[in-house]
Amino acid sequence: MSRRSLYLVGLSHKSAPIDVRERVALSAEALKSALVDLKRMEGVEEALVVSTCNRVEVFVQAEADQPARLFFTSRAQQAAEHLYVKAGEEAVRHLFRVASSLDSMVVGEQQILGQVKEAYGLASAVDAAGGYMSRLCNRAFVTAKRVRTETEIGRGATSMSQVAVDLVAKIFGDLSDRTVLLVGAGKMGALSAKALRVLGNVSVVVTNRSPERGQALAAQVEGTFQPWAELEALLAKADVVIVSTGAPTFVVTAEMMKRVMKARRHRSICLIDLAVPRNVDPACADLGDVYAYDVDDMQKVVSANHEARRSEAVRAEAIIEAEIMAFVQERETREALPVLAELRQRASAIARAEAARTLQRAGAGLDERGRKSVEAMAQAIVNKLLHGPTMRLKDAAASGDSSLPGAAAALFGLEEKDPSPPSHDQ
Amino acid sequence: MSLDLLRVAAVIYAASAAGFLAYFARPKHTAAARVGAWLLTAAWALHVVSIGMACKEFGGLEWFSLRGGFVLMAWLVATAYLVVQRFYHLPTVGAFVTPLTLLILLPTLFGVGGAPGVAPATLRHPTLTLHIMTAATGVAIFALAFGVALMYLLQEREVKGKHFGALFSRLPPLQSLDGLTQRLVTIGFVVFTVALLTGAVVAHTVWRSAWSWDPQQVTSLVVWLLYGAMVQARHSGWHGRRYAQLTMVGFALVMVSMVALRAVPGITLHQGTYAPPIPVEVMP
Numbered sequence: 001m002s003r004r005s006l007y008l009v010g011l012s013h014k015s016a017p018i019d020v021r022e023r024v025a026l027s028a029e030a031l032k033s034a035l036v037d038l039k040r041m042e043g044v045e046e047a048l049v050v051s052t053c054n055r056v057e058v059f060v061q062a063e064a065d066q067p068a069r070l071f072f073t074s075r076a077q078q079a080a081e082h083l084y085v086k087a088g089e090e091a092v093r094h095l096f097r098v099a100s101s102l103d104s105m106v107v108g109e110q111q112i113l114g115q116v117k118e119a120y121g122l123a124s125a126v127d128a129a130g131g132y133m134s135r136l137c138n139r140a141f142v143t144a145k146r147v148r149t150e151t152e153i154g155r156g157a158t159s160m161s162q163v164a165v166d167l168v169a170k171i172f173g174d175l176s177d178r179t180v181l182l183v184g185a186g187k188m189g190a191l192s193a194k195a196l197r198v199l200g201n202v203s204v205v206v207t208n209r210s211p212e213r214g215q216a217l218a219a220q221v222e223g224t225f226q227p228w229a230e231l232e233a234l235l236a237k238a239d240v241v242i243v244s245t246g247a248p249t250f251v252v253t254a255e256m257m258k259r260v261m262k263a264r265r266h267r268s269i270c271l272i273d274l275a276v277p278r279n280v281d282p283a284c285a286d287l288g289d290v291y292a293y294d295v296d297d298m299q300k301v302v303s304a305n306h307e308a309r310r311s312e313a314v315r316a317e318a319i320i321e322a323e324i325m326a327f328v329q330e331r332e333t334r335e336a337l338p339v340l341a342e343l344r345q346r347a348s349a350i351a352r353a354e355a356a357r358t359l360q361r362a363g364a365g366l367d368e369r370g371r372k373s374v375e376a377m378a379q380a381i382v383n384k385l386l387h388g389p390t391m392r393l394k395d396a397a398a399s400g401d402s403s404l405p406g407a408a409a410a411l412f413g414l415e416e417k418d419p420s421p422p423s424h425d426q
Numbered sequence: 427m428s429l430d431l432l433r434v435a436a437v438i439y440a441a442s443a444a445g446f447l448a449y450f451a452r453p454k455h456t457a458a459a460r461v462g463a464w465l466l467t468a469a470w471a472l473h474v475v476s477i478g479m480a481c482k483e484f485g486g487l488e489w490f491s492l493r494g495g496f497v498l499m500a501w502l503v504a505t506a507y508l509v510v511q512r513f514y515h516l517p518t519v520g521a522f523v524t525p526l527t528l529l530i531l532l533p534t535l536f537g538v539g540g541a542p543g544v545a546p547a548t549l550r551h552p553t554l555t556l557h558i559m560t561a562a563t564g565v566a567i568f569a570l571a572f573g574v575a576l577m578y579l580l581q582e583r584e585v586k587g588k589h590f591g592a593l594f595s596r597l598p599p600l601q602s603l604d605g606l607t608q609r610l611v612t613i614g615f616v617v618f619t620v621a622l623l624t625g626a627v628v629a630h631t632v633w634r635s636a637w638s639w640d641p642q643q644v645t646s647l648v649v650w651l652l653y654g655a656m657v658q659a660r661h662s663g664w665h666g667r668r669y670a671q672l673t674m675v676g677f678a679l680v681m682v683s684m685v686a687l688r689a690v691p692g693i694t695l696h697q698g699t700y701a702p703p704i705p706v707e708v709m710p
Contacts (some may be wrong), residue, residue: 149454170585173599265663270602283588289666297588304590 004045006136008091009068009083010057013105015080017061023076024056028122029307034071035128041067047128048137050098050119052112054105059095061132088325092136096320101145101154108153108309113144136327143323150319156305160188161195163298164272168240169199171270171291176200178239182223183231183251185213186244188274193221193242207234209245232256236263244274254283262289272298333394339405340393342414347386351378428483431476432497433535438469439504446520450596459517465466466524470504477501493534495562495684501529502566506610510570512709514606517600522573530569551631557624564618565680568653571610575670578603582667604665607673612660615653622650645683652676 011021031049038047038214043063049071050057058068065085072079086094097103099116106171120137129137148154157163172178181195182189187206193204204223207230210216215308218225226234235252237243245251252271261269273280278294285292289300359371366374389408396404408414445462449455477497507523510516581597584590596601625646626636637643653676656669 133573166590167585169599170581170594170597171600173601266665267663268666291585300588301590 001301004043004061004063005088006059006061006132007068008057008059008066009065010050010055010095010284011079011082011084012057012103013056014103015084017351020076020079020082021053021056024079025053026051026056031122032126033124035126038067038071039128040241041070041124043067046123046130046133048119048123050116052115055098055103057094057098059091059133059136071162073384089328092324092327093320095136095140096143096323097317099144100316100320101144102147102313102316102320104136106158107306107313108155108158110154113141116144117141126152135330137152139253139327139330141322143320146319146323147316151312151315153309153316155312156301156308158305158309159389160274160295160298160302161192163301164192164242165195165198166301167272167291168196168270169413171268172199172239174200175202175240178202179237180204180223181234181238181241182206182217182221183241183243184245184247184275184279185210185217186246186274189244190217192272192274193223196240202240205234205238207231209247228369232260232263238269239267240270240272242272242274243279245279247275247279248277249279250281250283251279252284254281254287255420257281257284257287257290260266261289274298336393336396336405337411339414340390343389343408343412344386346412346414347382348379351382354378427481428476429535431472431479432531435469435472435476436528436535438465438472439524439531442466442469443521443524443528446517446524450518450521453596456517459520462520462524463511463517466504466520467508470501472509473501473504492684495558496530496534498558498562498662499566499569500527500534501525502563502570503530505568506570510606514602516602516606518596518598519574519577519606522577523570526569526573551628552575553624553631554628555627557621560617560624561621564621565615565684567610567614567617568673568677568680571607571614571673574603574607574610575673578607578670579667579674582670604669607670608660608665611653611673612657613677615650615657618650618653622646642683645679649676649679649683652679 010044011024013021026049031051034048035049038049038060039045044060044067046061047068048059050059056072058071060068062068065087069080069083069085072083094103095116098232099113101110101112104112116137120129120133123133149151157166164218168175175196178200180202182193182204185206196202204218204221205226206214206218206221206223207226207228208217209228211225211227214228215225217223231251235256241252243251252273256269268289268291270289271284273292273294280292280294282292282294284290294351307346352375355375358378359366359374363374365369371413393405393408442462442465445458445465449459449462452458467555480494480497488573504527507520577597578600580593581600581603584594584597585600587606625643627640629640629643630636634638651671656664656672656676659669
């Protein structure tokens with residue numbers, strides 16, 4: 001058997017700028033033909049390509065990493081300087097970390113596992129992935145699932161708009177038939193308003209100093225525009241208010257909120273101030289039934305969650321190491337099996353041959369039952385003799401010791417392809 | 427026998443509370459909440475069997491005593507939660523209500539069960555049964571409201587104080603808790619009103635006066651006025667922290683009138699004992 005190994009060649013958000021990444025990224029159709037091409041190359045046994053907007057990675061079970069490198073350099077010359085190359089266990093580790101979302105831009109995000117699954121599905125659909133990739137990927141999926149369930153790596157919001165959604169959800173539950181008011185045409189505000197739609201069928205109202213930009217934003221978020229002069233009346237009606245204007249002073253003052261709360265009969269209101277400098281007077285938070293948050297409050301949550309995910313990542317790495325070990329062991333056990341199978345096969349052949357000889361010489365006086373028991377005895381002797389070596393070979397393989405299978409092959413003369421029985425059978 | 431059954435039910439209540447609390451501590455394990463709900467149903471069923479058996483053993487007069495009242499109330503709190511569970515999917519509420527049920531039940535497990543002697547003939551009145559049943563149901567609903575209001579106050583502190591920690595993520599949204607408290611207070615108020623009216627009828631026949639400034643009558647009236655005002659205030663949009671606080675105050679008053687007043691002999695006519703209790707065998 002030639003020495004094949006797993007090679008990974010790739011680039012990701014960590015190694016390459018976006019303009020390089022988009023040059024080598026592939027659509028599903030292009031990916032299929034690329035996989036077929038890869039598989040056809042000299043020395044390539046199996047291939048897998050993971051292509052997302054943050055990474056393109058080529059895994060090959062091959063004799064060298066050259067074919068995988070070629071995949072990149074043939075598409076974009078400048079990719080060469082951004083590539084990372086990993087082999088063997090390192091490549092396995094990389095795949096497991098990617099699938100478990102430890103290598104993602106936002107650690108713990110959910111999408112990557114699906115993308116790796118898709119990549120494997122594509123590779124096996126065009127027969128680029130075979131037995132090895134199947135075992136490797138399945139182990140990667142198991143690892144990712146363990147990481148997700150046994151650690152809290154996916155917990156907590158990691159973006160401002162997600163934090164806003166979490167907050168609003170804890171105040172109002174669902175947002176059906178409620179109103180979100182966007183004050184100012186800031187980009188973050190629009191993002192948050194869109195994100196809030198997951199909480200139910202909200203109506204979005206936009207107000208802005210300049211009506212043109214306000215109307216444009218209203219169209220973008222599928223809301224309605226109301227003139228700036230109406231602000232106080234709008235505040236009295238809305239349930240969630242997202243403020244992000246470019247104004248250097250407070251747009252929503254405590255005095256104004258006092259009047260607003262009276263007008264809205266103290267129904268709860270959530271004020272989210274995404275502007276820097278702040279647009280909502282922090283004194284508003286002291287009013288009853290007003291839940292006010294600024295960028296700092298939200299950023300604190302985001303950083304705390306990132307911190308928590310990083311500390312969970314340490315636990316995830318331990319799971320990954322354990323799974324790599326299990327995967328490597330499983331493969332070595334599998335490699336020890338041919339020796340075992342060969343040994344057993346030879347031994348039973350001898351048992352059958354010896355039984356046949358004995359029966360030929362002395363079997364005339366035996367009935368069918370007697371013949372059967374002679375055959376059974378021969379088989380039993382072989383089994384008893386091989387029981388110890390079988391167990392030890394399996395143990396050795398499982399603990400990563402590859403010397404014993406080799407020694408066994410040499411001792412029992414399994415290497416030579418000579419079908420003649422060993423010497424004791426004169 | 428009924429007491430033994432009640433003790434078994436209490437153990438299952440405890441296991442159910444453990445399930446709900448485990449879910450509260452580790453929300454990932456939704457199975458814990460499911461097991462908690464099943465156990466609660468089992469304990470509830472056993473509890474009602476125990477109540478039925480006690481009726482047979484002691485002729486149904488046990489509910490006239492403070493101890494019997496607690497047994498009944500604990501069961502009614504569990505009933506109320508099981509009903510609420512059908513309409514609101516808030517398994518975290520179980521973590522607050524099941525321990526409360528157990529707490530109400532606890533003193534009754536060690537007391538002497540049995541009939542509070544023989545009630546005067548004047549008390550053998552169907553209106554009195556209705557009075558006791560509605561009063562116990564009303565108080566049970568207020569107890570549930572107390573638990574939910576406590577959850578509201580805890581969550582309000584988290585949301586308003588910007589501590590987005592473990593409690594924040596585990597407790598339900600403010601709006602759900604507020605709405606549930608309000609509904610429970612309204613229903614409890616209606617039931618409690620019936621209890622007060624029937625109480626007045628009974629008082630009229632037994633004490634020859636519907637109103638005799640009995641301390642329990644006074645506290646009950648205060649509680650009724652408080653909850654009534656809250657039901658009214660709700661219509662004008664009143665809600666939130668103070669609503670939850672008053673819900674809890676109301677229940678505290680109920681507890682005072684039920685427990686504290688009876689603990690002092692002679693202060694109220696609602697003693698619940700009309701003769702020395704008939705001793706029954708007590709489990710070691």
